[in-house]
Amino acid sequence: MNLKIAVLPGDGIGPEVTLQAKKALHAIGVVYDHEFVFEDALMGAVAIDKTGNPLPEQTLNLCLNTDAVLFGAIGDPKYDNNPSAKVRPEQGLLKLRKELGLFANIRPIKPYNSLLDSSPLKREIIEGADFTIFRELTGGVYFGEKKLNDAGTIASDLCEYSEEEITRITHLAFKAAQNRRKKVTMVDKANVLETSRLWRKVVKKVSENYPDVLLDFLFVDNAAMQIILNPKQFDVILTENLFGDILSDEASVITGSIGLLASASLGNKNALFEPIHGSYPQAKGKNIANPIASILSAAMLLEHFGLHKEAKKVYEAVEKAIEYNVVTIDLKADSKFGTNEVGDFISNVI
């Protein structure tokens, strides 16, 4: 297979971890005789620094015209602590999600057997947990109108959803559930929010097409508790943009490190793959960031193009690294291996 992949390393640890994902894909290409052509482009704080724009036109065009996007991380403290900055790195990522129509962000959560003890949760709570979060990614409060009055004393964000936006991701979630344990848990705040009530109504309607899938509902406050109390109860979690953001970072504790969690963001035409961790600026350039989330994002990319045995090869190589303790310090405090060494080990195993 021939794939053209846009690579947006982004900010902080983005470049170091993305490099490892490229190495892994390259290794897969060699072994299985595929041609992966990478083209790097700017996005995020680095793009602002060089061009003034967090998503330069050129980057967007590249992404629109490649088979897939491999993305690193975004964000820089110099913007976070300046509430009045007009241009911010995150705008680049949000715009990219919107322009590529990446409405479904898929985040699988499953602990590795050999890492069961690295979680802050007890082994018996997490052993056997295996669920996937379907987070709506191009709607909700992320994209609604934002206002600040002239005096700078009143601000607002509009959370908006349409039936159509809810319908399309709901189908994906139910289809995924059909290939899993056939349960969808919709998370909302329908006792307070109008948008949540619309979600409930639409999801119920769509669910009628999937009579083999069980549907239940949880309020988001309860869900935030249940994910820790009893993560095994979940199969597919379906939720809106902001709740999905919060719950998926929270759920990372089940695996012991957010540095292990990958995600796929899918639209009708385009697809982007990214670790769920952020830019982790404190670790930048120190060769300590965990590259596994980025490498697993590359594996999700392979799966997306039907390259299942190739993806499996990557998963197995990652498992081997974990099994042999070739991991970064987030997983083993006294580890001697850095980002690069873990990446090299995994590509060599491939």
Added chain:
Amino acid sequence: MNLKIAVLPGDGIGPEVTLQAKKALHAIGVVYDHEFVFEDALMGAVAIDKTGNPLPEQTLNLCLNTDAVLFGAIGDPKYDNNPSAKVRPEQGLLKLRKELGLFANIRPIKPYNSLLDSSPLKREIIEGADFTIFRELTGGVYFGEKKLNDAGTIASDLCEYSEEEITRITHLAFKAAQNRRKKVTMVDKANVLETSRLWRKVVKKVSENYPDVLLDFLFVDNAAMQIILNPKQFDVILTENLFGDILSDEASVITGSIGLLASASLGNKNALFEPIHGSYPQAKGKNIANPIASILSAAMLLEHFGLHKEAKKVYEAVEKAIEYNVVTIDLKADSKFGTNEVGDFISNVI
């Protein structure tokens, strides 16, 4: 002291647990020679059933003219699963919060030593954790304009905050931190939301009045993870309405049971005390609900009126119940004690 207390037992397990709190307050009154006069009133689904209104005029007037409100729980599945119900129980609670101006919801989180093993988190993670969440309670997406178009296909909720709303709760949070470990962590999503950026700006400004208190910031997704990874890092968490709702339910896992967590909702004139758990309809009338959260809410009421030794007495009685295993099944699966027995034990110890 002479206190007139409005009691709103509400829905589900509300009445059973609130009864135990009344018993505890009664016992305190006898021992310390205070007169607590209780007046019960309707709110929630029960109020809708009887009057059509989740917060009858009479209830509101009572609450406006008493020293404090003791509240049970609200919510009923028959409304949750009917997205098009026009009148819902939660509207009663939200209206009450608004009308009484209860802008600060204070939720302390601290595990009991003898319960360290009932948490899904490992002992070493939670031992020594002790923080308080200051949740803004009368603003944000809970109270912004809600819309649904005529076709019922597009819904929206407006999240709005003013400088004034942020300022008043921020002062309370910093004052509390001065009497604690002198650290405030503001939780927001300033990389995406305009309201969060206003929060950051205002909180920074207010913090200048408290040079002895350290202020730091976390994005809500990261905070949801950090509360589980390392709860000991927190002293006072300050956040907006919806984030506070989610994070405080989540944080309940640290204590082993949400049935242990109390809260105070304060305004300039009024004060309301309530468990953070919900109406738990499955347990209604079964004498299995944990009354401790409600009893501890009563203790927070006592503290609010400066009755510190009385509050301490309640805390000690609760500790004794826990120590002697006189607890409900959420804390000890094979317990023979029910809501009533735990409540009786605690009042007797008082």
